[in-house]
Amino acid sequence: LFRSVLNAAAKTLCVANLYGQSVSEVDLRKGKVIDIPLTPAGSGFETVTRPGKTVESELNHFGVFPYACCLDNRSHRLYVSLWGNAEVAVVDLKSQQVTARWPTQEHPNEMLLTASGRILFVANANRNTVTVFDTGAGKALETLTASLYPNWPSGSTPNSLALTPDERTLFVANADNNNLAVFDVSQPGHSHSLGFIPVGWYPTSVRVTPDGHHLLVSNGKGVISRANPNGPQPGRKSRAETLPQYIAELLHGTLSVIDLPNRLVFEKQLVGDSVEAYRCSPLKPDATVSATRPDDSPIPLQPGDPSPIKYCFYVIKENRTYDQVLGDVPEGNGDPKLCLFPEEVSPNHHQLARDFVLFDNFYADAEVSADGHEWTMGAYATDFVQKMWRLEYPHGHNERGKYIYPAEGVVPMATPAGGYLWDRAAEAGLSYRSYGEFVANGKTAEDPCVPRVKALRGHIDEMYRGFDLDYPDAKRADRFLEELKRFEGEGDMPRLQVVRLPGDHTNGVRLGKRTPSAYVADNDLALGRIIEGISHSQFWSQTAIFVLEDDAQNGADHVDAHRTLGFVVSPYMKRHLVDSTMYSTSSMLRTIELILGLKPMSQFDAAATPMFSAFQSTPDVRPYAALPARIDLQQKNTKTSWGEKVSRTMDFSKEDAADDLLLNKVIWQAVRGDFSPMPPPTRAGFVFTHGKSKVDDDD
Numbered sequence: 001l002f003r004s005v006l007n008a009a010a011k012t013l014c015v016a017n018l019y020g021q022s023v024s025e026v027d028l029r030k031g032k033v034i035d036i037p038l039t040p041a042g043s044g045f046e047t048v049t050r051p052g053k054t055v056e057s058e059l060n061h062f063g064v065f066p067y068a069c070c071l072d073n074r075s076h077r078l079y080v081s082l083w084g085n086a087e088v089a090v091v092d093l094k095s096q097q098v099t100a101r102w103p104t105q106e107h108p109n110e111m112l113l114t115a116s117g118r119i120l121f122v123a124n125a126n127r128n129t130v131t132v133f134d135t136g137a138g139k140a141l142e143t144l145t146a147s148l149y150p151n152w153p154s155g156s157t158p159n160s161l162a163l164t165p166d167e168r169t170l171f172v173a174n175a176d177n178n179n180l181a182v183f184d185v186s187q188p189g190h191s192h193s194l195g196f197i198p199v200g201w202y203p204t205s206v207r208v209t210p211d212g213h214h215l216l217v218s219n220g221k222g223v224i225s226r227a228n229p230n231g232p233q234p235g236r237k238s239r240a241e242t243l244p245q246y247i248a249e250l251l252h253g254t255l256s257v258i259d260l261p262n263r264l265v266f267e268k269q270l271v272g273d274s275v276e277a278y279r280c281s282p283l284k285p286d287a288t289v290s291a292t293r294p295d296d297s298p299i300p301l302q303p304g305d306p307s308p309i310k311y312c313f314y315v316i317k318e319n320r321t322y323d324q325v326l327g328d329v330p331e332g333n334g335d336p337k338l339c340l341f342p343e344e345v346s347p348n349h350h351q352l353a354r355d356f357v358l359f360d361n362f363y364a365d366a367e368v369s370a371d372g373h374e375w376t377m378g379a380y381a382t383d384f385v386q387k388m389w390r391l392e393y394p395h396g397h398n399e400r401g402k403y404i405y406p407a408e409g410v411v412p413m414a415t416p417a418g419g420y421l422w423d424r425a426a427e428a429g430l431s432y433r434s435y436g437e438f439v440a441n442g443k444t445a446e447d448p449c450v451p452r453v454k455a456l457r458g459h460i461d462e463m464y465r466g467f468d469l470d471y472p473d474a475k476r477a478d479r480f481l482e483e484l485k486r487f488e489g490e491g492d493m494p495r496l497q498v499v500r501l502p503g504d505h506t507n508g509v510r511l512g513k514r515t516p517s518a519y520v521a522d523n524d525l526a527l528g529r530i531i532e533g534i535s536h537s538q539f540w541s542q543t544a545i546f547v548l549e550d551d552a553q554n555g556a557d558h559v560d561a562h563r564t565l566g567f568v569v570s571p572y573m574k575r576h577l578v579d580s581t582m583y584s585t586s587s588m589l590r591t592i593e594l595i596l597g598l599k600p601m602s603q604f605d606a607a608a609t610p611m612f613s614a615f616q617s618t619p620d621v622r623p624y625a626a627l628p629a630r631i632d633l634q635q636k637n638t639k640t641s642w643g644e645k646v647s648r649t650m651d652f653s654k655e656d657a658a659d660d661l662l663l664n665k666v667i668w669q670a671v672r673g674d675f676s677p678m679p680p681p682t683r684a685g686f687v688f689t690h691g692k693s694k695v696d697d698d699d
Contacts, residue, residue, distance in 0.1 A: 005069040005078075014078050014093075016066040019402065023066055023080050023091060036096050038064050038080065038089055062412060064089075065384070067109045072117040072135070079120060079135075081108040083384065084413035088122055088133070100138055104131045106417050107383055112161045112170075119188050121161050121170060125383040126417045128156035130172055132188055141189040146172045146181040147603075148196065148278060149285045154417035155603030156181075159383050160205045164260070165212040169194070173203040173217065175383065176603070179277045180206060180217065182270060194267060195274035199256045202386070208260070215258040220386075221251040228561040229323075229338060251367070283607035287600060289590075291609045296617035298572045299610055303597045308619070309572060310542040312592050313534065314421070314498045316376055316437060317523065317547065318505035319369065319554035322360065322563045325349055325520075331578050332360035335558040340671050341520045347627040348528030352547075352567050355624065357577045357614045361559075362566035364551045365585040365604065370407045372551030377420040377437065377498070379586045379605035381407075385414050409438045409452025418601035421589065422455050425496045428598055433459050435480060436466040436500035445471055459494075466500060469519075473503035473526035474633070481533045488538055495596060501526055505554070509641040509670045516667040518635040525633070528626030531569050535623035544570035544595060546588050554667075568611060571619035579614045587611055641670055 004015040013026040021039045026032070065084035072079070078091040081104075088108060090100040106126035113120050119141075120133040128147035131140050147156040158181070160173035170191075172181040180197040200219025207216045260266060284290050293301045298308050325346050326332060327339035332353075336342075343350040366372035370389035371381035388406035407414050418424075425432040434456050439449040448462035464479050465471045480499060487493035503523035506516040514522070531545055545568065552564035566583060568591075586608035593600060600606035 005071045007071055007073055014069045014071055016069050016080060018065055018067065018083075019063075019404075021063050021066070023069060023078065023089075025078075025093065025096065034096060036091060036098070038066055038082065038098060065413060068111055070111040070113045070120065072113060074117050075135075077117075077135075079111060079113070081111050081122060083107055083109055084411075086124075088120070090138070102133060102138060102140070104140075105129050105143070107413070109383065110160050112163055114163070114167050119185075121163075121185075123158040123161050123172060125157045125159045125175070127154055128152060128158065128174075130158060130161070130170070130183075132185070132191065134188070142191060144170075144172070144181075144183055144191060144193075146174055148177065148179075148281055148283075152283065152287055153600055153602050153606055155380055157383050160203070162206045162208045162215070164208050165210065168263075171197075171206050171208070171215065173199075173206040175202045175204060175220070175386075176380075177277075178203065178219075178280070180215070195270035196277035197258065197270070197273045198277045198280055199258075200254050201251075203256075213260055215256070215260055217256040217258065219254045219256060222254045225251070225560050225562055227558050229335065229556050229558045281607070283603050287603070287606040289594070289610060290607065291612060293610070293612050294617075297612050298595075298615050298617060299591060299612055300594045300597075303594060303599055305594075305597075307595050308542065309544045309570065309595045310495065311493065311539055311544070312496050312595055313543065313545040314496070314588075314592060315527065315530070315545065315547040316373070316498065316500050316502075317527075317549045317565070318502045319372075319551055320504055320520075320549050320565055321552045321555035321557040321561070322362070322559070322565060323557045324555040325565055326353060326358070326360070327558075329353060329358060329360075332358050333559065333580070334360065338556045338558060340555070340667070341517065344630050345517050345521050346524040347630055348524045348531075349565070349567075351528075351627055352531070352569060352624070354576065356567070356569055356573045356575060357579050359566040359568075359579055359583060359614070361580045361582050362548075362564060362587075363560065363562040363582070363584045364549060364564045365562075366551040367562075368551055368553045370405065372549075372553075373408045373437070374414065374416070375585050376548070376550045376589075377422075378416040378418065378601055379589050379608075380416040380418065380602035382414055382416055384411070412453075415453070416602060420453070420455070421496065421498070421592070421598070421601070422459065424593065424598040424601060425596065426455055428596070430496060430596060430598075431494040432496040432498075433461065433494040434498045434500075435461050435464040435483075436476065436502075437498045439466045441466050441468055445475075467502045467505075469503070469505065469507045469513075472633075473501050473523045476501060476503075477526035477529045480530055484533050484537060493539060496592070499530065501530075504549075506667055508667065509637040511637055511639060511641075513637055514633070515635045515637055515641075516670055517631060518633050521629050521631050522633050525626065525629045528624075531624050532626040535569070540623065541571055541619060541621050544568060544572065544592075546592060548585060548588055568614060569624065570615075571621045572615050572617075573620075574614055574616045575620060577614065579611075581609065581611075581613055583611055584608060637670070 015024045022035045022037045025034045063084050064082040067081045067083040070079040076093045080089040086104050086106050088102045089098050092099045104122050105124035108122045109125050110123050120135050122131045130144040132142045134141050146158045156177045157175035158172045159175045162171040168186040170183040170185045182194040183191050185191045199217045200223050201221040203217050204220040205218040300307050323335050323338035324340045327334035328336045328342045365375040371385050374381040374385050385406050391403040422432045438452045442448050451460050504520045506519040507513040547567040549564045557563045586604040590605045590608040591611045
């Protein structure tokens with residue numbers, strides 16, 4: 001069940017069955033239900049991946065995903081927006097058949113029908129548009145662009161519509177622009193923009209009150225992000241009197257109530273509102289870089305400009321906050337009390353931060369892994385991903401396996417309109433390769449992986465295993481280094497290489513599995529060895545290695561729940577620098593794009609600040625030497641490990657399948673001991689820097 005509509009006589013209810021790929025007509029008097037399929041017979045859509053299925057049969061979950069219903073009582077028509085098919089299905093309720101399919105742009109969702117039934121408005125979330133249909137002709141009259149500028153890449157995410165009672169003014173909720181676009185639609189086919197109204201974070205619904213005097217806007221993520229020093233910590237037990245500040249529960253929605261004065265006053269008011277909306281946007285009209293670039297930077301100002309860096313590696317790890325790993329580094333803005341995996345456990349992370357650049361103001365754009373890998377590879381999480389991952393987080397809603405994992409190529413409609421990083425590389429004619437990212441593992445470690453998206457066919461290492469916590473990162477490093485040696489023998493390698501190192505996710509404290517610290521130490525050593533191998537290769541002088549976590553949900557941080565680890569290693573990186581510039585996932589992606597000459601994928605990477613200030617023009621080709629592990633990498637959990645019993649019930653077959661709140665409590669307690677008290681809650685703003693970049697004078 002997703003969106004439904006009641007007929008005028010309140011006798012019939014029409015319901016869009018999102019995962020059923022159908023619409024149901026319910027006779028409320030007789031209790032009779034008629035299902036009307038919206039997919040062709042034999043389309044092969046599977047709602048659930050069942051045990052015993054082959055890897056090939058798990059790929060992929062296609063479907064039309066009906067989103068909303070709009071009923072025209074006069075014509076006995078039901079309009080159904082097909083979220084996954086870029087169409088509106090026209091259903092004749094007399095024959096109970098789909099009689100037409102009208103094309104829209106990607107991700108049609110909420111719809112509005114005028115009182116006469118003549119005009120149908122459809123919001124297209126994966127673009128920046130609204131399609132306006134003449135229902136009599138069955139054709140589009142016009143397409144409205146809801147973004148602040150007409151030629152912006154995707155990323156506005158229009159996902160809700162409202163009309164004033166006189167049907168002259170249309171309001172469009174742009175979820176990712178945090179504003180409402182306002183249009184004069186009094187002459188359909190000749191509509192024009194009136195301006196914009198700033199609202200809260202991720203507006204998901206807009207409505208006009210029946211008297212036309214107020215706008216009501218629900219803001220899905222509220223107003224601001226927060227710190228979570230009392231957040232869930234792997235292996236630590238929280239005190240009974242405090243509640244873990246889990247990131248998925250930190251974002252509390254809000255309601256904006258906006259006065260709607262008479263038309264003349266309203267249009268004057270819109271001038272000031274529009275100025276504010278434009279002022280709040282960091283993206284330039286032409287989507288070019290807005291940050292100041294040093295004249296001698298090795299990072300180009302625009303795609304296509306030359307760079308001495310030819311090769312980019314992009315290493316993706318799992319779920320750690322800054323404070324969890326680097327909170328004990330005195331040069332950075334860390335909280336040692338929240339540091340679970342200090343230098344004894346993560347010596348390479350610490351050495352890399354010392355030798356190169358310590359980024360202590362770096363943030364994940366995502367909340368959890370489902371949107372994390374989408375942000376990490378696409379600088380955007382579509383409305384489908386944003387709305388569907390909440391069916392799995394926190395856990396308990398999906399015990400029967402009804403809901404599919406809505407990301408990483410499992411569902412094609414999760415793909416952003418601007419594609420992923422490898423799509424941009426393919427478009428530019430660059431070579432690229434993925435090690436473990438967006439792949440489906442074979443049944444055993446000896447069986448090959450298969451890519452989950454078309455662009456990766458022929459562009460993966462089939463023997464590099466994706467997410468599998470029974471497979472150590474040490475083996476992933478072994479395989480990567482084998483391939484690096486092969487490329488050295490061939491004299492060249494792919495320009496873009498994406499490498500997944502998921503071991504720092506940990507496996508809780510399940511009996512017989514490695515301890516959380518052993519997992520992180522294994523991940524640390526694998527990262528150090530990979531960087532060592534690259535830095536000793538013939539490609540080093542032309543290489544940059546980017547490292548980040550897909551999200552920061554598995555831990556506490558005293559600045560913000562999104563703050564996470566970020567590293568860049570290259571001969572062109574400055575040495576012994578603390579860079580407190582506010583960067584994010586999209587900043588790292590934008591830097592990679594500029595180096596490789598790739599166009600931005602969304603409004604977010606287009607607007608992001610490239611990491612200019614961390615680079616230098618003169619290369620320092622000294623290689624990196626990996627540090628050995630300082631703890632036992634085979635250290636196992638025992639029956640006496642706190643949380644061992646609850647860990648037995650957790651699903652670690654894929655990232656975030658286990659209940660994150662419980663997992664983080666378990667890991668906190670396992671690391672700090674049964675009676676380690678959690679620090680009290682703290683609140684902090686998200687978007688504020690805390691200091692300027694500092695250079696070590698001893699360099």
